[in-house]
Structure formats: C-alpha cells, structure tokens
Amino acid sequence: MSDGAKETSTSNPAGTEARSSKKLSRRMLLKRAAAVAGAAAGSDAIRGFPTIWAQEIKDIELRHVGVSYSVVKAIGDQAAKDLGFKVTMQNLDTSAAINRFISQPNTVDIADLEGWQAKLAAKRGVIQGIEVKKIKEFDNILPIFTKGEIDGHKIPRQGISPYEAMYISKPDSTDLHDGVTEWATFLPQVYNADSIGYRPDLVGHEVTEWKDLIDPKFKGKAAILDVPAIGIMDAALCFESAGLIKYGNKGNMTKEEIDFTCNKLIELKKQGQFRATWTTFDQSVQLMAAGEVVIQSMWSPAVAAVRVKEIPCVYAPVNVKNGKEGYRGWCNGMGLMKHLSGKKLDAAYEYLNWYLSGWQGGFVGRYGYYSPVPSTAKKFLTAAEWDFWYDGQPAPEVINDPYGVPMEKAGTKRDGGSFLDRVKNISCWNTLMDEAAYMNKRWNDFKVA
Amino acid sequence: MQPRSSPAQKSPRANLAGWLYVSPLVLVLVPFFVAPILVVLAASFFATDGFGGLTPGFTLASYVEVLHSALTLKLYLATIKFTALTWIFTLIIGFFVAYFLVFHVRNQLLAIGLFLLCTVPFWTSNIIRMISWIPLLGKEGLINQALLGLGVIRQPLEVLLFSDLAVVIAYVHQLTIFMIVPIFNSMARIDKKLIEAAIDAGASRFDIMRLIVVPMSKSGIALGTIFVVSIVMGDFFVVKVMSGGGSASVVSAFYEDVGVLQYPTAAASAVLLTLVLVAIVSLILRTVDIRQEITR
Known part of the structure; x- marks a missing residue:
C-alpha cells in the first residue's frame, strides 16, 4: 500500500500543474488524477504524505458541521486516522445548522449542506466555490449530481435538485449558475x-x-x-x-x-x-x-x-x-466555508477527496444511504453488501449494519430495488x-x- | 462579609459595597440576557429578504404581521391552556407534597430524604423523561395493556399519548418540583407554635389551612407560579414531542420561523411573548409582595 500512497502524494503537484498550464484539458488532467487515485485505492491511500506536510498539518483541525444522519463521528474518526489531522464532527438539526452557517460562519470549516442550503449559503456569501478540478473523483460522481441526468434520464427539478444547486460561475458568486462550471457550491456526499x-x-x-x-x-x-x-x-x-x-x-x-x-x-x-x-x-x-x-x-x-x-x-x-x-430525494454535500485559506484550505480539499475515496461510501451504504461515487464505495463493500444495498439483489448472506450487527437475513431483497431504480x-x-x-x-x- | 464602616464614610462605602453585591448578577445578566434581548428587539424592526438576510432599518411590518394573524391568537390560546392546566395541577400536587413534608414528617432527616426523592426525575435528561412516557401511555403501553387485560376497555385509549392530556402530564411531571421547592421553603418558616395555638383555640384543620398555612405560603406559591408559567410559556419541546406534533405553542411557531430564516417575524413574536410574560409576572408580583413576604 505504501507505493500507492506515494503516488497519491504526487497527484497534488498534478493539481498545481493544472492551475499553471491551461493548455492541458481539464478532462485529461482529471483522468490522470483519477487514474492515480484509482491506483492508490484504499483507505490507507492518502496516509503517506511527505513528512514535512504531515508536520505542517498535524495541528490543523477541521470542523465538519451538519445533521446527524450525514455528519457521522465514525466517518470523521476514520478520516482523521487516514489524513493525519484532526477532524471534529458536530451535529445540529437542519434548521439549527443552516442558522449557524449563516450567522456564525467562522465557527464552521466544512458545512454539510442540502441543495437548498447550498443555494442559501452561496446567496449569503458564507461559502467559497470548490474548485472542481481539485476533486480527484469528480468525473466519477454520478451524473445525477454533476449533469442533472442519468442514463439519458433527466432528473426532475421540482424542488431544488442537487444539480440545480451545484454550480456557481466564479468562486465568490452569490447566485447559482444553471449549467456546468469549474466551481461547485457543494460536493455531494450522501443521498437517498x-x-x-x-x-x-x-x-x-x-x-x-x-x-x-x-x-x-x-x-x-x-x-x-x-x-x-x-x-x-x-x-x-x-x-x-x-x-x-x-x-x-x-x-x-x-x-x-x-x-x-x-x-x-x-x-x-x-x-x-x-x-x-x-x-x-x-x-x-x-x-x-x-x-x-x-x-x-x-x-x-x-x-x-x-x-x-x-x-x-x-x-x-x-x-x-x-x-x-x-420519491422525495435529498442529497447532502460538503461546502467549504469562506474563511478557509492556506494550509487549512488544502487540508479541507484533502478531506473532500478522502470523502469520495470510498470508505465513507461503504459506511453509509451499510445503513441504506448511497455514495455519489459508487465506483469507489464498491471497493469498501463486500460483494454481498454491494448486491444487496446497491444492486437490489437478494442478499447472498446475512447483512450487517455499519457497526457489525446483523441486520438482514440471507435472501432478503431490498425494498425499492437497485439504487438506479430508486434515483430514477x-x-x-x-x-x-x-x-x-x-x-x-x-x-x-x-x-x- | 459585612463591610466595616466608620460613620463618616458610611455613604460612599455602602454605595460601593452595594455595587459590589450586585456586580456578579450584572456581569451575568448584561451580556447573557440584556444584550441578546436588545439584539432580538433590533432584529424585530429589521426588514428581511426572506433568505436570512437582514436589512437594518425600522419597520413595524413584522409586528403588524404577527398581531394581525389569527394564528397568533390560536397559538396563545393553546399555550395559555397548557399553562393554566399545568399551573393548577402543579400547584395542587406541589402544595400538598410540601405540606406533607413540612407538617407530617417529624423526622427532619427523613423530610430531607423525601425532598431529595422529589428531585429523582431530574437525574436524567428531559428527553429521556419524555420518551419514557411512550411505553407507559402508548397504544401498546402498560396502561392500555393493563386496562385491556382487566376488560375495562376493548380498544386501546388513544388519548393517553400524543394528545393535550399527554402534554399536561409531561409538564406536571417535570415542573411540580418547581412548586414544591418554594412552597416547602415558605411553609418551613411557619412557626409551629402558631399552629398549636390555633388548635388550642379550637380552629379546625380547614381553618388552619385557610387562615394560616395558605396565607403564609403565599410567597412560595407566587414564586412557584412564576417558575411554572414562564417555563411552560417559553417551552416548545414538550408540546412537540408529547402532542406527537399535533399541537403547537407560541415558541414552537417562531422556532419554525427561525428554521426557514424568517428572523424578523420570529424576533417580533419573541418580543411579544416577553412582554406578555413580563405582564403576567408583574401581575403575580402585584398580588403577592414577595420581597416583603421573604424578609418578614
């Protein structure tokens, strides 16, 4: 795993390169980044930063704030273990959360936002745009979120769909942009x-x-x-x-x-x-x-x-x-608060990337929610879990919840079928x-x- | 610690001492009570863009909206109904518990022990205390099971849980202690010789209660009333959980306003509630001169 880990650390310069040379298409770079990340797949992947980086970030603390079903302590603990800096998960109910993001933005680093909250947070200017090309798995996020469609099926836009709330034209824009841009208001992390x-x-x-x-x-x-x-x-x-x-x-x-x-x-x-x-x-x-x-x-x-x-x-x-x-759909994503800068902002990007790298996807999958990047989540689920939770197949064996407690008997089929059946x-x-x-x-x- | 004072310097020294005495209270009240209230007051006059943005200014629009709404009246009626019912039951139970502890339990140690027993419900959190009612009062709860088993009822009683009754039960369970403590305190200071003298003079138990115990416990009753009324009127959580969301209160309504970022109307409702509470409390204080009663 250490080889893979080294490769991951080199994917950072790849990002820097991307910023300096605009000739390279974003897509190519993303592909490269994705390939690198793919090679380094595994929760341990991101652990092997150069020692200097590790020294610099160990005092960093990220406060990820949001509702309890989305901001989960076990996930934060795992992230801290993998990334080498401190991650604190804080839970509030939906209305308390949006009120805190708006009225005390500096007490939060990563805001856990629903689509409509992302729209509000952007409008109030408390979040900064997420630079899409720094997100390694961005192209592997289901197009439901990034393009508003899946398998040729247009995702309905009654209410505020994640796609609708996803983009702004510039990092400090306060109005949403209809259509894909380089800047995201929030990065989808869990939905159902x-x-x-x-x-x-x-x-x-x-x-x-x-x-x-x-x-x-x-x-x-x-x-x-x-x-x-x-x-x-x-x-x-x-x-x-x-x-x-x-x-x-x-x-x-x-x-x-x-x-x-x-x-x-x-x-x-x-x-x-x-x-x-x-x-x-x-x-x-x-x-x-x-x-x-x-x-x-x-x-x-x-x-x-x-x-x-x-x-x-x-x-x-x-x-x-x-x-x-x-169904009534919902999606929670992570927004970067405006006050983040320098090393802390770098750490926040590392955190976002870690989130989409699969461990979290596997974790939430085990209690019936979905990751926007099923391809990485799959690596952290057993074949049986994948079949049951994502594919809507009868469970080949007993299915455990995220904490290892048996939950479904072998042969049970998940209500509502595969996740594609549901989201469509x-x-x-x-x-x-x-x-x-x-x-x-x-x-x-x-x-x- | 009494400040020693020479007669010549008495006035400024005493003055200083007075300020020192109130300073801890001021230090707590100003930043944690007065300042937030002023912020709320200011916000109630601001305009909003509907998405949490406040435009400083002066408009009475929020007050007009709150005062013109039939909803406000309904909410106050609902809240006052809960307050009145809770007050009556906490008062009756609290009074007699205190009476029992003061006049019937001879052993002081036992009295203190029983008094502490009254606080047992407070050893766990409010939420747990409320959730604990569900297995007792629910459709498949203990009471319904027992009544069904005894053949008293055929269908489980639904009114026990997620109803106004359930709300009042939870409030009474939670707040009776706030009646017991002050009433106990004022009753304990009634000179027992007074009662003995009354008995010797041929007063009946009812007369003793009516002419001695109740009047002399007035300050405790008033204090307990202030606690209970202000807590019930300022609460939304018990209503929400115990009514199963089937009822609302003044506070729950403006809490929802905050949830959809309607700060000015929420602030205006809060200011209105504060005024109503101030009026109620001053009414109580006018009826019973607590200061005089306490220092008597």
Missing part, C-alpha cells in the same frame, strides 16, 4: 430517496402509491413528517396521488397551492387521520415500533431500524407512474420554497388546528 414506511401485516396490501397514507382506512394510524419544508412535499405527493390536485412544482408552490395543501391537511387532522407527526429519525422508529402507526412517511434506515426489532416493516417503492408518485424515480427534491414564510405560517395553522 425518501418514501413511505408501513407494516405489511397490518396494512394488508402492497403500498406503491402515496395516497395510501391519507386513506381513511388508516385513520388514527398514519403519521407524517413534521419538518414544514419537506413535510408539505410529502403531503403534496399524497394529494397528487389521490388525484385531488396537480401541482406546477411541488417544491415551489404558489400561495394557492400552499393554501389547498394546508387546508386539506387541517381537514384530515380534524377527521383524525394522523396519529402523530414526527420530527426526528428516532421518533419515526418509535411510532412504528410501538404500534402507534401502521403507515407513515419514513426514511430508509428508519425502516431498517424497525426491522432490526423484528417488527415487519416495508419501505414502499413509490415508482413514478402516470406523472404521479415518485425521484420526482422532487428537498427544498426551501420562495413562499417559505407563508408556507410556514400555514403549516403552523395545521399544527395548532
């Missing part, structure tokens, strides 16, 4: 497609449509996500599925659409449809595991967490049909609407009704 979780034994039929969530049959046994910005999209998916309304853009509703959606929610609440609403991962697991609800909007790992308790729970495959249904069926993305203030007010009407 959210849908419904349900108890197959109690629901009685296979759920493939959102409207089941508002079916009177499940009165008092349904729950919905209570994060206004995305809860309202889950509701919109339900109402669209039931044929009550057709939205122009579920991720950016007009005031009339917001009114319709919230009034309908209030009506459902008064009829006693919702047993509860939930805000955190744990709450959703609790609700399902304690038998409070039989169907609710849910995240994939939460479904897995219910199943670990030996309670049957299925993650509904809500593939797009007739222009309805589909994303119909909208997490967002912050233009009418967010109004939406929030109406959502509170629903809460207090």
Whole structure:
C-alpha cells in the first residue's frame, strides 16, 4: 500500500500543474488524477504524505458541521486516522445548522449542506466555490449530481435538485449558475430517496402509491413528517396521488397551492387521520415500533431500524407512474466555508477527496444511504453488501449494519430495488420554497388546528 | 462579609459595597440576557429578504404581521391552556407534597430524604423523561395493556399519548418540583407554635389551612407560579414531542420561523411573548409582595 500512497502524494503537484498550464484539458488532467487515485485505492491511500506536510498539518483541525444522519463521528474518526489531522464532527438539526452557517460562519470549516442550503449559503456569501478540478473523483460522481441526468434520464427539478444547486460561475458568486462550471457550491456526499414506511401485516396490501397514507382506512394510524419544508412535499405527493390536485412544482408552490395543501391537511387532522407527526429519525422508529402507526412517511434506515426489532416493516417503492408518485430525494454535500485559506484550505480539499475515496461510501451504504461515487464505495463493500444495498439483489448472506450487527437475513431483497431504480424515480427534491414564510405560517395553522 | 464602616464614610462605602453585591448578577445578566434581548428587539424592526438576510432599518411590518394573524391568537390560546392546566395541577400536587413534608414528617432527616426523592426525575435528561412516557401511555403501553387485560376497555385509549392530556402530564411531571421547592421553603418558616395555638383555640384543620398555612405560603406559591408559567410559556419541546406534533405553542411557531430564516417575524413574536410574560409576572408580583413576604 505504501507505493500507492506515494503516488497519491504526487497527484497534488498534478493539481498545481493544472492551475499553471491551461493548455492541458481539464478532462485529461482529471483522468490522470483519477487514474492515480484509482491506483492508490484504499483507505490507507492518502496516509503517506511527505513528512514535512504531515508536520505542517498535524495541528490543523477541521470542523465538519451538519445533521446527524450525514455528519457521522465514525466517518470523521476514520478520516482523521487516514489524513493525519484532526477532524471534529458536530451535529445540529437542519434548521439549527443552516442558522449557524449563516450567522456564525467562522465557527464552521466544512458545512454539510442540502441543495437548498447550498443555494442559501452561496446567496449569503458564507461559502467559497470548490474548485472542481481539485476533486480527484469528480468525473466519477454520478451524473445525477454533476449533469442533472442519468442514463439519458433527466432528473426532475421540482424542488431544488442537487444539480440545480451545484454550480456557481466564479468562486465568490452569490447566485447559482444553471449549467456546468469549474466551481461547485457543494460536493455531494450522501443521498437517498425518501418514501413511505408501513407494516405489511397490518396494512394488508402492497403500498406503491402515496395516497395510501391519507386513506381513511388508516385513520388514527398514519403519521407524517413534521419538518414544514419537506413535510408539505410529502403531503403534496399524497394529494397528487389521490388525484385531488396537480401541482406546477411541488417544491415551489404558489400561495394557492400552499393554501389547498394546508387546508386539506387541517381537514384530515380534524377527521383524525394522523396519529402523530414526527420530527426526528428516532421518533419515526418509535411510532412504528410501538404500534402507534401502521403507515407513515419514513426514511430508509428508519425502516431498517424497525426491522432490526423484528417488527415487519416495508419501505414502499413509490415508482413514478402516470406523472404521479415518485420519491422525495435529498442529497447532502460538503461546502467549504469562506474563511478557509492556506494550509487549512488544502487540508479541507484533502478531506473532500478522502470523502469520495470510498470508505465513507461503504459506511453509509451499510445503513441504506448511497455514495455519489459508487465506483469507489464498491471497493469498501463486500460483494454481498454491494448486491444487496446497491444492486437490489437478494442478499447472498446475512447483512450487517455499519457497526457489525446483523441486520438482514440471507435472501432478503431490498425494498425499492437497485439504487438506479430508486434515483430514477425521484420526482422532487428537498427544498426551501420562495413562499417559505407563508408556507410556514400555514403549516403552523395545521399544527395548532 | 459585612463591610466595616466608620460613620463618616458610611455613604460612599455602602454605595460601593452595594455595587459590589450586585456586580456578579450584572456581569451575568448584561451580556447573557440584556444584550441578546436588545439584539432580538433590533432584529424585530429589521426588514428581511426572506433568505436570512437582514436589512437594518425600522419597520413595524413584522409586528403588524404577527398581531394581525389569527394564528397568533390560536397559538396563545393553546399555550395559555397548557399553562393554566399545568399551573393548577402543579400547584395542587406541589402544595400538598410540601405540606406533607413540612407538617407530617417529624423526622427532619427523613423530610430531607423525601425532598431529595422529589428531585429523582431530574437525574436524567428531559428527553429521556419524555420518551419514557411512550411505553407507559402508548397504544401498546402498560396502561392500555393493563386496562385491556382487566376488560375495562376493548380498544386501546388513544388519548393517553400524543394528545393535550399527554402534554399536561409531561409538564406536571417535570415542573411540580418547581412548586414544591418554594412552597416547602415558605411553609418551613411557619412557626409551629402558631399552629398549636390555633388548635388550642379550637380552629379546625380547614381553618388552619385557610387562615394560616395558605396565607403564609403565599410567597412560595407566587414564586412557584412564576417558575411554572414562564417555563411552560417559553417551552416548545414538550408540546412537540408529547402532542406527537399535533399541537403547537407560541415558541414552537417562531422556532419554525427561525428554521426557514424568517428572523424578523420570529424576533417580533419573541418580543411579544416577553412582554406578555413580563405582564403576567408583574401581575403575580402585584398580588403577592414577595420581597416583603421573604424578609418578614
């Protein structure tokens, strides 16, 4: 491994070279860099910096701040081990995180951002553009993120898709740029497609449509996500599925659409449809595991967490049909805060590169999330894990969670099929609407009704 | 430490000593309370671009919006309902627990022991205390299981969890201690001879309670009320978790505002809540002169 490691360190000058000689095409350089990185594949790859570099960086500390399902201590610890500098992971909830990025940008080094947060952070000028050519695996990132398409399938842009939020024209631009540039607002690191979780034994039929969530049959046994910005999209998916309304853009509703959606929610609440609403991962697991609800909007790992308790729970495959249904997609990426410079900025780039080099991809893959660079993640998954988590194949053997606890029996097939089946069926993305203030007010009407 | 003072220098010295006494409090309150409040106050008059950007200036738009909204009224009604219910139950339970500890437990060591027992729920975090209600009150929880088993009910009671009842239960569980402590404190200072004299003079237990114990515990009740009311009105987490998101409070609503970066309206709501609380607290202080009661 030490040979490979040496090669990695030489890929840095490659980057410098890239900056000085513009004659070389970026693509060629990236290919070279990728080849070098590929040769050095493995978590140990980046460990072998020259001693001087190691001396200089050992006092550096990077603070990576974001939500708990995306910014994970175990990943930071591994990065610190591999990179030789200190990495601190700090968790906040979504709204506290964006507030901190905006109001105390200097207390954060790497901001973990969703697409819409990247848009906001750019607008507020708290992040700096990521120089795309310094990212070794950039060309191996799925084109869903970098080009807004996959296998010829255009990724829908209802809400704020990662692609839409990804580029700015100059490193200090505050407005997003539509189309590929050399500067990224954030670097995608983990994503998934959210849908419904349900108890197959109690629901009685296979759920493939959102409207089941508002079916009177499940009165008092349904729950919905209570994060206004995305809860309202889950509701919109339900109402669209039931044929009550057709939205122009579920991720950016007009005031009339917001009114319709919230009034309908209030009506459902008064009829006693919702047993509860939930805000955190744990709450959703609790609700399902304690038998409070039989169907609710849910995240994939939460479904897995219910199943670990030996309670049957299925993650509904809500593939797009007739222009309805589909998953609500989300993607978290890393943004570089504006105050980073010099060695610390170099270290931050090393960190970003480490993130996409596979260890993290393998780690998040084991609890049902995906890496934007599946090619590197694959190297850190066993063949069985790859088949199960990414390919949607029946598990050839018992599947363990990231901490080694058995999670799925051999032969189990993952709900929703392969990751391509899922991402191609994303119909909208997490967002912050233009009418967010109004939406929030109406959502509170629903809460207090 | 009493400052020694010669009569001639008394005034300036005493003055200085006075300032020294209040300085720790000032040092804490000014940076951690007054300054943030002023920032919030300023923000409530600013305009926003809707994406977290604040434009310094002076506009009453946020206040107009907050005060004109039917939502604000509903939120206050919901919050006041929780506050009133919590207050009544914490007061009744707190009063009688304190009464028992002061007048019925003869052994002082035992009284202190029992008093400490009241604080046991506080040995773990608020979140754990709330989560612990779920296996007890839930559809498949202990209470429902027991009632089903006894044949009292056929369907599990849903009202036990994720309801207003659950919110009040959690608040009462959490906040009764804030009633017990001050009431215990003021009751403990009631001279027992007074009670004995009343008994000798032929007063009934009810009269003793009505004419001696309650009036002399007034300061404790007032202090406890201030604690309970301000905590409930300033809370959003218990409402959120225990109502299963089915209810909202004033604070939860402006917390959501902060979540979507609507700082000025959130600030205006916060200022309004502060004013309402100040009004309530001063009303309590007008009814009961705590200073006089304490120094009596």
